[in-house]
Amino acid sequence: MIAALAASLGVSANDPTFWIPLVFMGLLFLLIAGGVVLDGFDIGVGMLLPLAPAHERGRMMGLLSPWRDANEFWPLLGIGLCAAAFPLSWGVVFGRLYGPLALMALGLMLRSVSFEFRIRARAETKPRWIFGFCLGSLATAFGQGLILGRIATGYQTASGYGWFTVLIGLCVVAAYGLLGAAWLVMRVDGDLQRRAARWARHAIRWTAVGMVGTSVMLGLANAGIFYKWSNPGGLATVVGVWAVMLLCFSFVEMLLVRVPRHESAYHWLPFVLCVVLIWLMLAGLAYSLFPYLILDDMTLWDGTASIESMRLVLSAAVVGAPVVLIFNLWAYRSVFGKERRS
Numbered sequence: 172m173i174a175a176l177a178a179s180l181g182v183s184a185n186d187p188t189f190w191i192p193l194v195f196m197g198l199l200f201l202l203i204a205g206g207v208v209l210d211g212f213d214i215g216v217g218m219l220l221p222l223a224p225a226h227e228r229g230r231m232m233g234l235l236s237p238w239r240d241a242n243e244f245w246p247l248l249g250i251g252l253c254a255a256a257f258p259l260s261w262g263v264v265f266g267r268l269y270g271p272l273a274l275m276a277l278g279l280m281l282r283s284v285s286f287e288f289r290i291r292a293r294a295e296t297k298p299r300w301i302f303g304f305c306l307g308s309l310a311t312a313f314g315q316g317l318i319l320g321r322i323a324t325g326y327q328t329a330s331g332y333g334w335f336t337v338l339i340g341l342c343v344v345a346a347y348g349l350l351g352a353a354w355l356v357m358r359v360d361g362d363l364q365r366r367a368a369r370w371a372r373h374a375i376r377w378t379a380v381g382m383v384g385t386s387v388m389l390g391l392a393n394a395g396i397f398y399k400w401s402n403p404g405g406l407a408t409v410v411g412v413w414a415v416m417l418l419c420f421s422f423v424e425m426l427l428v429r430v431p432r433h434e435s436a437y438h439w440l441p442f443v444l445c446v447v448l449i450w451l452m453l454a455g456l457a458y459s460l461f462p463y464l465i466l467d468d469m470t471l472w473d474g475t476a477s478i479e480s481m482r483l484v485l486s487a488a489v490v491g492a493p494v495v496l497i498f499n500l501w502a503y504r505s506v507f508g509k510e511r512r513s
Contacts, residue, residue, distance in 0.1 A: 416452075
């Protein structure tokens with residue numbers, strides 16, 4: 172497949188002008204997937220704050236403290252890498268996604284400011300910053316959902332597609348809520364854990380609606396994607412992925428039902444299965460869109476910088492990536508552990 176793709180571009184698969192953009196796209200996918208999961212539970216917990224009792228909200232934000240700095244790293248590095256590797260795509264991307272991207276950026280800024288100010292605020296003003304963190308989390312999640320909806324509809328602007336985009340935005344909010352609630356089920360015990368299990372059970376249904384809706388719209392809105400899925404090789408892949416996703420949804424639901432009534436050593440499993448679901452969805456989206464940055468408009472190779480610039484950025488990534496990886500492994504080393512109450 173790779174050799175045929177290179178031949179269609181008139182280059183060899185060993186030519187740096189062909190494989191370096193692929194390397195950068197792989198790195199960008201890993202950053203997006205890592206950010207959605209590792210920053211995702213942070214966003215999810217933030218959105219769930221108003222549903223928790225007032226005396227638990229400070230505890231929930233305190234649970235996020237060890238990973239806040241690491242979580243802020245993902246979107247910044249992803250944007251920087253995309254800007255450095257694919258500068259020619261920025262005008263097109265911003266032209267079609269400026270609204271959702273602006274909403275997401277405002278949400279990220281509000282979350283960061285609210286989290287830091289809450290730590291230093293007087294007791295009577297802390298609820299305001301907790302509300303700000305919740306509002307920023309909601310804006311970030313909804314902005315990302317609007318981006319997904321716009322991509323799924325092929326950037327079409329008819330009113331029906333607009334309402335579908337809003338629906339997907341709300342479903343992504345639910346997906347982040349599911350991820351945050353599953354993380355709380357894994358991290359805490361007692362009443363907050365039982366509440367989190369109920370929140371997750373409500374959110375999982377809308378998450379499933381969003382995933383199914385995105386998949387159906389991708390196939391209906393673009394004939395090329397429909398053909399990729401419907402040929403014998405693609406159909407087998409799609410059926411296999413959806414079978415795994417159905418099993419994950421079913422197991423998460425069954426495990427969450429048991430949380431209020433049973434102590435279990437497997438309270439980490441719903442979170443892990445939710446991570447698998449999100450990674451499968453992102454992998455399916457990448458498979459559907461490849462090799463385009465902008466579907467049917469701009470490929471990876473159309474949006475790249477000069478090969479000399481990409482070599483320089485890749486050299487910096489080779490040096491910096493191990494440092495970043497070590498930092499994040501250290502920061503997230505206890506993300507699966509139970510809360511330690513002092």
